Amino acid sequence: MDHFIQILIHYVASFIELCGIFLIIATVIKEMYLIIVEYRFHIKNTDRDTTMNQGLATSLEILLGAEILKTIAYRDIRQLVEVGVLMLIRVFMTVLIHWELSHKLKEERREKELKEEEDTSKI
Numbered sequence: 001m002d003h004f005i006q007i008l009i010h011y012v013a014s015f016i017e018l019c020g021i022f023l024i025i026a027t028v029i030k031e032m033y034l035i036i037v038e039y040r041f042h043i044k045n046t047d048r049d050t051t052m053n054q055g056l057a058t059s060l061e062i063l064l065g066a067e068i069l070k071t072i073a074y075r076d077i078r079q080l081v082e083v084g085v086l087m088l089i090r091v092f093m094t095v096l097i098h099w100e101l102s103h104k105l106k107e108e109r110r111e112k113e114l115k116e117e118e119d120t121s122k123i
Contacts, residue, residue, distance in 0.1 A: 009073040013066045020062035027055025053101040060094045 031052045067087045
């Protein structure tokens with residue numbers, strides 16, 4: 001029974017990792033489309049777009065879930081250390097992306113408020 005559970009966890013974790021990889025690929029393709037077609041290579045417009053950050057943060061959380069699932073199946077301390085280090089790196093990257101995303105959203109709100117104040121002062 002234990003062997004069956006380890007095999008099942010391996011396949012489920014692999015499927016979850018595959019979903020995370022596809023999400024990264026889809027996010028990058030969408031962002032490239034926006035840069036090329038929508039923004040016409042005006043890089044300043046991409047600073048306001050949070051699509052890439054949201055997609056990468058979500059995919060990293062999915063990949064982190066797969067790593068957590070793998071820890072259940074591993075019995076060797078070396079494998080657990082490898083997974084632990086990967087989890088720490090992914091957690092750090094996720095926190096960094098969330099921080100950048102929240103910073104962009106705050107900046108966007110601030111710019112919107114300033115624009116609204118300018119509009120009301122013109123009246």
